[in-house]
Amino acid sequence: MVGDIEDVTWTDSTCPVARTIDLVGDRWSLLIIRDAMDGARSFTDFQQRTGVARNILTERLRRLVDRGLLRREAAASGRRQHYVLTEAGRDFFTVIVALRQWGERHMFEDGEPRSVLVDADGHVLAEMRPVDSDGRAVNADSTAVVRPVGAS
Amino acid sequence: MVGDIEDVTWTDSTCPVARTIDLVGDRWSLLIIRDAMDGARSFTDFQQRTGVARNILTERLRRLVDRGLLRREAAASGRRQHYVLTEAGRDFFTVIVALRQWGERHMFEDGEPRSVLVDADGHVLAEMRPVDSDGRAVNADSTAVVRPVGAS
Numbered sequence: 001m002v003g004d005i006e007d008v009t010w011t012d013s014t015c016p017v018a019r020t021i022d023l024v025g026d027r028w029s030l031l032i033i034r035d036a037m038d039g040a041r042s043f044t045d046f047q048q049r050t051g052v053a054r055n056i057l058t059e060r061l062r063r064l065v066d067r068g069l070l071r072r073e074a075a076a077s078g079r080r081q082h083y084v085l086t087e088a089g090r091d092f093f094t095v096i097v098a099l100r101q102w103g104e105r106h107m108f109e110d111g112e113p114r115s116v117l118v119d120a121d122g123h124v125l126a127e128m129r130p131v132d133s134d135g136r137a138v139n140a141d142s143t144a145v146v147r148p149v150g151a152s
Numbered sequence: 153m154v155g156d157i158e159d160v161t162w163t164d165s166t167c168p169v170a171r172t173i174d175l176v177g178d179r180w181s182l183l184i185i186r187d188a189m190d191g192a193r194s195f196t197d198f199q200q201r202t203g204v205a206r207n208i209l210t211e212r213l214r215r216l217v218d219r220g221l222l223r224r225e226a227a228a229s230g231r232r233q234h235y236v237l238t239e240a241g242r243d244f245f246t247v248i249v250a251l252r253q254w255g256e257r258h259m260f261e262d263g264e265p266r267s268v269l270v271d272a273d274g275h276v277l278a279e280m281r282p283v284d285s286d287g288r289a290v291n292a293d294s295t296a297v298v299r300p301v302g303a304s
Binding site: 005011012014015016017018019020021022023025026027030031034037038049050051068085088090091092093094095096097098099100101102103104105106107108113114115116117118119120121122123124125126128129130131132133135136138139140142143144145146147148149 | 177
């Protein structure tokens with residue numbers, strides 16, 4: 001379980017999708033996690049990359065620390081603090097890649113300039129798709145949500 | 153390219169992750185897409201599942217239609233409208249599954265009741281992970297974002 005979530009009101013407490021959205025499903029939290037994946041560390045890094053107002057950034061960084069996705073670390077200079085992804089924060093990479101690949105498919109005209117995510121050899125990643133336990137592609141129609149017994 | 157995005161201010165216009173977040177990266181939009189994947193169709197369906205205020209729901213449904221993730225359709229009764237996922241909306245399933253699997257790994261104590269997503273045979277899906285073009289697992293450290301020439 002990630003960190004302190006006492007201030008979160010669950011929309012649908014037995015649904016893992018809804019819990020994740022309730023925790024980090026807002027524009028600035030998601031953008032901050034994106035930037036941390038891409039090497040942002042200092043308050044200034046995050047501020048410059050997102051253009052977010054300083055008071056909102058302060059609040060969101062604190063919240064991401066409280067909620068267990070970031071932790072504070074003394075910068076090399078010793079005076080300032082850096083923000084680095086926790087293990088749970090790093091594990092959010094799968095979501096960031098899913099957001100990226102959907103954006104690549106739907107948010108750009110042909111030939112419009114866009115960044116690409118490449119592996120150590122400079123190759124673009126494979127397209128990530130949900131598959132069943134036998135490796136066959138599935139979609140919303142071929143799957144079903146089963147709620148726990150007793151839950152509404 | 154999805155629908156009308158003239159009202160969106162891009163945080164980082166060449167980044168597919170940021171564009172997707174700018175488009176639908178807010179709690180209610182993500183929850184509405186989740187519910188549409190799980191069979192919600194009518195205004196009342198969405199209202200009851202999320203508990204969102206009616207004026208916010210009205211605005212978010214309109215925006216998701218404008219932005220090309222939902223489309224309106226006459227309900228069988230003929231009097232009311234339903235909201236169904238477009239092809240781009242259906243393709244967002246990969247993101248929803250990524251949010252779910254992260255939540256399953258990090259947002260529940262052992263044994264805590266939660267819903268599961270199963271295939272047609274009732275089996276839980278495989279864990280989805282980003283892989284390189286050779287099928288090897290990658291993470292934020294083993295990949296890099298390459299920005300288009302000329303972009304800051």
